Amino acid sequence: MEDNYIIKSERLGFRNWRPSDIDEMFAINSDKDxxxxxxxxxxxxxxxxxxxxxxxxxxxxxxxxxxxxxxxNQEFIGFIGLSxxxxxxxxxxxxxxxxxxxxxxxNKGFATEGAKRCLDYAFNDLEIGKVYSVAPxxxxxxxxxxxxxxxxxxxxxxxxxxxxxxxLKCCVLYxxxx
Numbered sequence: 001m002e003d004n005y006i007i008k009s010e011r012l013g014f015r016n017w018r019p020s021d022i023d024e025m026f027a028i029n030s031d032k033d034x035x036x037x038x039x040x041x042x043x044x045x046x047x048x049x050x051x052x053x054x055x056x057x058x059x060x061x062x063x064x065x066x067x068x069x070x071x072x073n074q075e076f077i078g079f080i081g082l083s084x085x086x087x088x089x090x091x092x093x094x095x096x097x098x099x100x101x102x103x104x105x106x107n108k109g110f111a112t113e114g115a116k117r118c119l120d121y122a123f124n125d126l127e128i129g130k131v132y133s134v135a136p137x138x139x140x141x142x143x144x145x146x147x148x149x150x151x152x153x154x155x156x157x158x159x160x161x162x163x164x165x166x167x168l169k170c171c172v173l174y175x176x177x178x
Contacts, residue, residue, distance in 0.1 A: 006058075006066065007125075009117035012110060013074070014066035014081065016058050017051040021067050024076050025051065033103045037139040039165045057083065062126060065098055068114055070105075077105045080114035082122055082131065088160050091173060095122065096132045099145070115149045123178040131176050134159065136168040146174040 005013035026047040028034055035041055042050065054064040066081040078101035086093045097118055099111045122128040133151055135142035136159075146153075151174035162169040 005069075007117060007121050008071065009113050011071055012077075012080070012114050012117070013069045013071050014114070014117070015069065016064070017055050017067045019051075021076060022048050022051060025067075025078070028078050028100060028102045031103050034100060037136045037142070037168060039162060039168060054079075054081075054083070063095070063122065065100075066118075068101070068110075070110075077101050077110060080111065081118050082128075085132070085134075089157065091132055091154075091175075094130070094132045095128055096134060097122070097176075098133065099142075111145050112148050115145060119149060119176055123176075127178075129178050133174045133176075134171050136162070137170045137172050138167065143172055143174075146172075149176070151176045 005015050007014045022044065026042075026044045029042045029047055054066075058064040061084070063082040065079040065083050067076060068078055068080050069076050078099070080099040080101070082095050082097055084093060085096045097115055099115055101111055119131060122131050133142075133146050135146070137143075137156060154173045154175050156170055156172055158169045159171040162171070
């Protein structure tokens with residue numbers, strides 16, 4: 001039984017990453033449905049670098065895009081959490097909330113449940129005042145989750161890292177405040 005979760009929700013455990021997560025996260029990153037609103041599929045090396053970056057960010061800040069397990073069976077299903085964003089935009093640097101869950105676990109409420117728990121962690125445990133979320137405008141599934149967890153839409157903008165991606169560059173910006 002897993003006992004080292006940083007936080008838990010009703011059905012999910014949020015933990016730091018392990019080397020054994022690389023293959024499973026790479027499989028999620030290789031799913032065309034999961035990555036529909038991203039410009040490219042991360043390589044296995046990029047996935048490993050992401051995991052190392054998240055572990056380092058957690059050590060530094062006590063938050064990251066956490067590895068997420070279903071509590072009922074400790075099955076790894078992806079990530080949900082908080083991360084620092086520093087690309088060039090009016091609202092950065094900032095803390096954002098994001099999620100990426102294997103497609104077989106979609107439509108079960110995990111992203112919403114997990115994101116709500118991470119907002120609670122940000123506001124009540126970490127004393128973070130504002131949390132943002134960004135998604136391409138065409139990603140209505142993520143925008144729906146942002147609304148369901150109580151975030152408010154601020155505006156649309158052209159994402160500086162997606163300017164060469166005509167279908168993805170127009171993004172929505174949401175924010176929640178403590």
